[in-house]
Amino acid sequence: MNIGQAAEASGVSAKMIRYYEEIGLIAPPARTGNNYRVYGADQVHVLRFIKRARSLGFSLEETETLLKLWQDKSRTSAAVKDVATSHINDLERRIAEMQGMVKTLKHLSHCCGGDHRPDCPILDDLAGDSQAHTHNV
Amino acid sequence: MNIGQAAEASGVSAKMIRYYEEIGLIAPPARTGNNYRVYGADQVHVLRFIKRARSLGFSLEETETLLKLWQDKSRTSAAVKDVATSHINDLERRIAEMQGMVKTLKHLSHCCGGDHRPDCPILDDLAGDSQAHTHNV
DNA sequence: CTTGACCTTCCCATGATGGGAAGGCCTACA
DNA sequence: TGTAGGCCTTCCCATCATGGGAAGGTCAAG
Numbered sequence: 001m002n003i004g005q006a007a008e009a010s011g012v013s014a015k016m017i018r019y020y021e022e023i024g025l026i027a028p029p030a031r032t033g034n035n036y037r038v039y040g041a042d043q044v045h046v047l048r049f050i051k052r053a054r055s056l057g058f059s060l061e062e063t064e065t066l067l068k069l070w071q072d073k074s075r076t077s078a079a080v081k082d083v084a085t086s087h088i089n090d091l092e093r094r095i096a097e098m099q100g101m102v103k104t105l106k107h108l109s110h111c112c113g114g115d116h117r118p119d120c121p122i123l124d125d126l127a128g129d130s131q132a133h134t135h136n137v
Numbered sequence: 138m139n140i141g142q143a144a145e146a147s148g149v150s151a152k153m154i155r156y157y158e159e160i161g162l163i164a165p166p167a168r169t170g171n172n173y174r175v176y177g178a179d180q181v182h183v184l185r186f187i188k189r190a191r192s193l194g195f196s197l198e199e200t201e202t203l204l205k206l207w208q209d210k211s212r213t214s215a216a217v218k219d220v221a222t223s224h225i226n227d228l229e230r231r232i233a234e235m236q237g238m239v240k241t242l243k244h245l246s247h248c249c250g251g252d253h254r255p256d257c258p259i260l261d262d263l264a265g266d267s268q269a270h271t272h273n274v
Numbered sequence: 275c276t277t278g279a280c281c282t283t284c285c286c287a288t289g290a291t292g293g294g295a296a297g298g299c300c301t302a303c304a
Numbered sequence: 305t306g307t308a309g310g311c312c313t314t315c316c317c318a319t320c321a322t323g324g325g326a327a328g329g330t331c332a333a334g
Contacts, residue, residue: 004280014281015323034330036281045264052263057238060321070260077257081249084259088242091235098228101194105225112218120214122221123207126189127182141311151312152292171299173312197290 006039010047017047025050025064058087143176147184154184162187162201195224 007014017037020026026046029037049070053063065083069075104125111121144151154174157163163183166174186207190200202220206212241262248258 002281013322016321018283019322034281036330048265049263052265054321055238056242056263057235066260066263069257070264073255075255075257076253077249077255077259078251078253080257080259081246081251084242084246084249088239088246091239091242095232095235095239098194098232101192102225102228102232105193105221105228109218109221109225112214112221114215114218116213116215118210118212118214120206120212120217122214122217123203126186126193126203127207128185128189139312150291153290155314156290171312173299191290 001039001044003037003039006037006044006047009044011051012047020047020050020060023060025060025067056087057091058083062087138176138181140174140176143174143181143184146181148188149184157184157187157197160197162197162204193224194228195220199224 001009003014003017006012007017010017012020017026021028026043029039029043032038046067049067050063053066054060058066062083066080069080069083105122108122108125113119138146140151140154143149144154147154149157154163158165158174163180166176166180169175183204186204187200190203191197195203199220203217206217206220242259245259245262250256
């Protein structure tokens with residue numbers, strides 16, 4: 001299987017497959033006489049594993065850890081769970097951060113007329129105008 | 138005021154102030170005879186505006202738009218609100234995406250023993266083992 | 275024999291930020 | 305007067321994951 005077909009089969013672009021090889025995430029595949037990379041079902045399986053891990057938001061570094069655990073038959077499930085848990089914590093931290101932004105922005109937007117006039121509490125807030133923090137009740 | 142003091146006063150690092158100047162987000166400041174950048178209260182105000190916009194998750198490109206609107210006295214608040222609204226939508230999309238990841242990960246973690254044994258539904262899921270999607274009820 | 279679809283490597287760009295080197299300037303202190 | 309250290313300057317490099325594209329080799333079908 002050439003790289004294009006492996007990309008098709010795994011959902012990982014050819015560009016990324018080469019990159020993963022370059023950074024040592026995956027092993028260099030065999031080459032044909034014309035220097036083309038050749039992949040088998042096993043490598044495609046690994047690529048799909050990576051793809052799935054990435055889609056769950058794991059970094060390539062975390063993905064590498066998970067890949068090694070996957071291939072280590074003497075791993076403990078606790079080790080895997082640790083990786084997952086710290087990733088969950090990271091995601092939840094980022095979610096909370098963004099939710100804070102959304103909350104502020106929605107409040108400001110709500111207070112903004114959104115009309116033809118220039119007066120805008122959103123800009124007032126960005127400009128540090130404390131007036132903007134006052135709720136017009 | 139030198140760049141270090143402007144950084145201190147605005148909360149934007151000297152490194153970033155120079156970068157914002159380089160990309161045209163802020164105007165090049167005056168220079169002293171020894172080629173040092175000099176900032177006044179106005180420039181610090183702009184930097185604080187940028188800082189605040191960044192803390193609300195606006196990209197530098199969006200921040201530039203907001204800065205221009207801020208400085209344009211004939212702006213409409215609708216124009217500002219549009220920028221804020223599309224940013225809110227973007228944040229909410231990303232939040233939902235991450236929440237989906239968290240949901241899946243929590244489910245898998247819940248199903249994972251987290252003990253000394255190697256059996257792990259998290260890895261099974263990443264490996265595409267459909268068994269892992271089965272809820273053990 | 276040509277055309278088009280592959281493949282190869284190499285370089286560059288993204289977005290926002292930090293690190294650090296090499297060198298210039300200024301101030302305080304001995 | 306010399307020097308130490310704390311600023312400043314520009315320039316280059318690294319991050320993280322991905323894509324774009326050029327220049328050139330290979331292969332299969334027509």
